[in-house]
Amino acid sequence: MTSGxxxxxxxxxxxxxxxxxxxxxxxxxxxxxxxxxxxxGHGPVAEFGPGTGRITRGIxxxxxxxxxxxxxxxxxxxxxxxxxxxxGVHVVNRPAQQAARDFDGTLAAVVSxxxxxxxxxxxxxxxxxxxxxxxxxxxxxxxxxYGPKPxxxxxxxHALGLSATAGPLVWNNIPPARVYIYRRSAE
Ligand SMILES: C[S@@+](CC[C@H](N)C(=O)[O-])C[C@H]1O[C@@H](n2cnc3c(N)ncnc32)[C@H](O)[C@@H]1O
Numbered sequence: 001m002t003s004g005x006x007x008x009x010x011x012x013x014x015x016x017x018x019x020x021x022x023x024x025x026x027x028x029x030x031x032x033x034x035x036x037x038x039x040x041g042h043g044p045v046a047e048f049g050p051g052t053g054r055i056t057r058g059i060x061x062x063x064x065x066x067x068x069x070x071x072x073x074x075x076x077x078x079x080x081x082x083x084x085x086x087x088g089v090h091v092v093n094r095p096a097q098q099a100a101r102d103f104d105g106t107l108a109a110v111v112s113x114x115x116x117x118x119x120x121x122x123x124x125x126x127x128x129x130x131x132x133x134x135x136x137x138x139x140x141x142x143x144x145x146y147g148p149k150p151x152x153x154x155x156x157x158h159a160l161g162l163s164a165t166a167g168p169l170v171w172n173n174i175p176p177a178r179v180y181i182y183r184r185s186a187e
Pocket of ligand 1: 019021022024025026048049050051052053054055072073074075078094095096097112113114115
């Protein structure tokens with residue numbers, strides 16, 4: 001994060017506490033863990049809820065080309081900062097629920113920094129359903145969570161026919177977080 005990003009993040013947190021739902025941006029360690037499974041040249045990637053772009057930096061550091069990356073961020077002030085910080089990356093000031101309008105089964109991965117568990121169940125379902133319509137068949141949905149429970153409700157996971165893989169706890173984050181990868185089940 002650059003020195004100007006924390007004041008922007010905190011200012012937007014005060015104005016939109018429900019949408020932002022985190023006290024500080026993700027750490028570099030969590031950004032690295034979120035991006036670890038991405039392969040450059042393997043297809044387009046979308047990020048949901050990038051905020052000031054901490055996880056975006058991890059995705060770019062992984063070698064994903066800017067033109068292969070699309071960011072869905074509802075907050076217009078964050079979008080302005082993202083456009084400045086990441087030239088060539090597609091920044092979309094629309095909700096993540098609309099990703100399937102732009103990608104019809106073509107994305108290799110969705111990386112989500114959204115506070116899914118603190119959203120109403122119907123909203124969580126809309127977002128994850130949109131992600132899997134936008135993803136190709138072998139695509140993955142990558143999401144972190146702070147608590148002991150997985151970041152998707154079991155009902156949502158079952159309804160969409162997904163399997164989950166949990167990574168190790170990333171201690172160097174406030175609070176510590178765990179990365180989950182969801183894919184369509186094999187059968
Ligand atoms: C917890 S912040 C995460 C910021 C960043 N990913 C990080 O980890 O530091 C959540 C972000 O998601 C955005 N957001 C919330 N609901 C959204 C939605 N439905 N579609 C797109 N962005 C959303 C908020 O504006 C906020 O920037």
